[in-house]
Structures are given as C-alpha cells and as structure tokens.
Amino acid sequence: MAKYKKERIAQLFDNLAAAGKDTKRKTLTSDHSIPQITSEKAFRRLELGSKDVLFDVGTGTGEKAIRAARICRQVIGIDISKKSLEIACKKAMREKLDNLVFTYSSFEEPCAELDLTQCGITKILAVYSLHHLSDQLKKESLGTLVQLLHRPGRMVIGDLMFFDEPNKYRHQFYEIGYDGGDTDFPSGVEHLTECLANLEARLTVEKIHPLVGVIVADWT
C-alpha cells in the first residue's frame, strides 16, 4: 500500500481539475452513485441556516461550498489543490457570491493562510476528503478542526469508512470511489467514531454502503 503524501494528492487533484473533472472518477458525479448519494446526505445533515458559518474542508472545485453560500451567512472552503481552488473561485465569481472564501490550506494546517479562530464557524463539512489522510493524521486533524468549531456546533463527514472487511467488496471499489490504497486511506468506522467520541461529540452514524458512511458529530 502507498503512503500518504500530501503533494502527490494535490498533484492528482490539480491534474483532474485541469482536465475539467471535479472528482477522481466519472461515477462520482453521477446522481445515483454512492459518492453522490453520500455527498447529498452529508450536505443535508448539515441542516444549514442563515446564521451558520460553514467550513468545507477539502472543498475541491467548491460545488457544496457554493450551494451552502446561498443559504449561510459565510462559507470558507479550503483545499490543497490550487487548480481546484482556482476553478472554485471562478464559479463563485460567476455566481456573484460575496460571502464565500476559498483558500489554500489543509486538514493538517487549516489556519495556514487564514485565521479561522475568529470566523465563528458553526458547521464543518468533509465530503470524500478526510480519507486521504492516515489514521494518525485523521485523529490529529479532527482534534484541530473541533477547536475551530463554536458551540453549539456540528461536523459532518461523508466518506469512505469501513464497516466491514474491504476486500469482500473489491468488485465495487470503482463504484464507491475507492482506489484500493493508492491515494485513498479510509479508516475503520470505529477509528473515526473513537476519535470523535474522545473529543466529546454526540454521534450518529449512517451506513450507506459497507465501505461508505456519513457521521454527524454534535457539540452542545
């Protein structure tokens, strides 16, 4: 199995964005694909309102961030793919949205370019992005993100996460958007729930597929 390398993943998504693809696989963009169903469920579980400030981590070309900006007070989208961010910014400008910021930073260093501690973030979204990190980095990053979240606050993760032995579903890897360990490093669902429970979140977990789910974590 390959190792997590941020630069390699950034390059991959830069290339995809430059080629006009929003995501790694064509199936990810089809309305009835598992990734798309997951993404839609995750977005809905945010239960966004007009007072919310959303932080979209691994925003890609900003589809969800732009949609959220039509509802919320403020949206901040970050990513490590500069090309994806460039596309996201152009889309936001076309939509004339002035409550939306896209900036280069990462799960590991979310405040690299913007001091997010003063933004009043009430909701955090991570769709098909967290799984690129190793288990240890996921744990550390979740801890960092939670510190940026105001109370009451909610984090929604819609992503690859193993509820079962992954090799039983090899024939479905492509369909669910999993590359088998080249640049994707999903955790067992227990790892994610344990990290979040240790951060004192109240959790609900929805299994979409044996290797994909949505976690809603609330802090009151």
Ligand SMILES: C[S@@+](CC[C@H](N)C(=O)[O-])C[C@H]1O[C@@H](n2cnc3c(N)ncnc32)[C@H](O)[C@@H]1O
């Ligand atoms: C499959 S795309 C999903 C994009 C978007 N969330 C969506 O649902 O359309 C994964 C995104 O995560 C970003 N990403 C990967 N590792 C990251 C990291 N360490 N920090 C921030 N973003 C990261 C990639 O650059 C890519 O844009």
